[in-house]
Amino acid sequence: MLQITGLAKTLGSFSLKGVNLSIEDGEYFIVLGPTGAGKTILLETIAGIHTPDTGSISMNGIEISRMDPKERGVGMVYQDYMLFPHLTVGENIGFGLKQRSIDPAAVREQVRDVAEMLGIGHLLERSPETLSGGEQQRAAIARALIIKPRILLLDEPLSALDVTTRERLRRELATIHRMMKTTIIHITHHFEDLFALADRVAIMQDGTVVQVGTPEEIFQTPATEFVASFTGMENVFHGRARIRDGEARIELGPISLRTVAEIEGDVYVGIRPEEVIVSREPFESSAVNTFQGSVTEIRQNGMFSRIVVDAGGVPFVCALTRQSIRRLGLAEGEAVYLTFKASAVHAFPR
Template sequence: MLELKDISIKLGEFSLEKINLSIEKGEYVVILGPTGAGKTIVLETIAGIYPPDSGSIELNGEDITFADPKDRNISMVYQDYMLFPHLSVYENIAFGLSVKKNPADEIEKKVSEVAGILGISHLLHRSVINLSGGEKQRTAISRAIVMEPDVLLLDEPLSALDVRTRERLRKELKRLHMRFKTTVLHVTHNFEEVFSLADRVAVLNQGKIIQTGVPNQVFSQPESKFIAEFVGTENIFRGDITSGSGCSVITVDGLDIVSTATGIEGKVYASVRPEDIMLSREPLKTPARNSFEGIVESITNNGTMVEIRVDAGIPFVTVLTRRGFSDIGIMEGDSVFLTFKAAAVHVFS
């Protein structure tokens, strides 16, 4: 439905380089990347704010690369809302429909429907000036979705909100997407938004898309050291790999880690997500191919999870729930065993 082909653009010292991205009708795609990666510029180029230096943008088979923004039927929501302060909530939501001279009864019907879904029907008469951050963002999203856009662009729409409001709005965005089947391109650096909303994710860094895939694939099978570090893999090792029958062995500082990766030789990176590592006081009776004894170096309580760093000849990081940590009863300096499957070891160049 939406296709970016070799989009390149230079803005001052920053540039997007050959951005290629295809989005299906009704798909919810999240662009993930660090601050300064160019995420917002990708959205603004799609919206028509910046013309690309090269490449093309197609929407429903039509070239819109240099089309006027008002002719693209694309709506965009920024993290700072950009509401009209002199208008009421109702007038803000109805603004685009009024500009298009839709009949008053049709405008009222559409505004009421969207406001009801986003839970702001009781606010329609109010000025936007005194709304909370969550109410302002709901108003901004309503104003965008009421236009029935072909594509909805969301630029970190939840980043300015508190944790509880962010969680509620994530659920409302999910419900909104299911109700209207709108094609959505959502920019964020928040992993929770990726897993709760995205059908597919594209990782952007320094103006380049460096990996695309479903969330689980990108997070468990990163294609570069940068992605592995960015998505919080933690356990990333550099070593020599030798392939055997049905498996490979990566030797890292004298420690042999078994992986299901085959047909690879030479220097590689190996990564294991912390949540894939089992921690125990005694060796586990399990078919898992990797089991190492080590010493607990540090314990960090991160609220819902406890991070444990273990020296097993090389440093490992694993995580436990607070209940799991309480049950195992370990302290810094204790001897423990780390166990993980060969399939949990991802290998990349």
């Protein structure tokens, strides 16, 4: 539905560099990356706010890179809502239809329908500044949806909201997508959005797309050291992979990890903290990686805490609940065993 090929754009000291993306019709596509990765510039270039220096953007096979933004059939919602303060909520929502000279009665009916869908039908006569953040964001989304865009662009739409409102609006976005089947491209830095909303995800770094896949693929099989670290793998080490007699191992200096990854040479290796089992005695299981070590640090952090264990000179970070820490009687200097499966050891080229 949307094909981006070799897209490049320089703005000041920042550049998008050779971005390639294919987005399917009706897909909920999330773009994730740190601040300064180029996410908003990518979205604004799709919308027509910026013209590419090189490359192309096609929608349903039609080149739109230099098409007027009004002709692209794209709706965009920013983090800061951008509602018109001199208009009522209803007038804000209906603004795009009014610009198209649609019959006022038809505009009022469509405004009422989309406002009811988003739970703000009772707020149509209010001024935007009297609304809560969540209500303003619903009004902004309604204004974008009422023009029936072929693509809806969301620039961090949940970031300015409190946790409860963010979760409620996240559920509403999922419902809207299911009902309207609109293609959505959503920028975020909240990992919760990926698993609640995304069909697929693109990870951006320094103006480029470094990996595209389902949320599970991104988290379980990161393509680069950056993706592994950015998605919270935490245990990322440099090692040397080899395959001998059908067995794949990765040497991390003093210790050797068994893996299912068929790769050789210099690699990065990553293991998620939640994949590591911590025990006071050797843990009986089918997992083939077991090491003895000592606790060097306990970081209390909400429901899950981080335990750092030195296993032969390699510091592993493990995720445990506070109850598990108390049950195991863990403290700095205590001896423990670490156990994890070969499938938990992810390797990618250095």
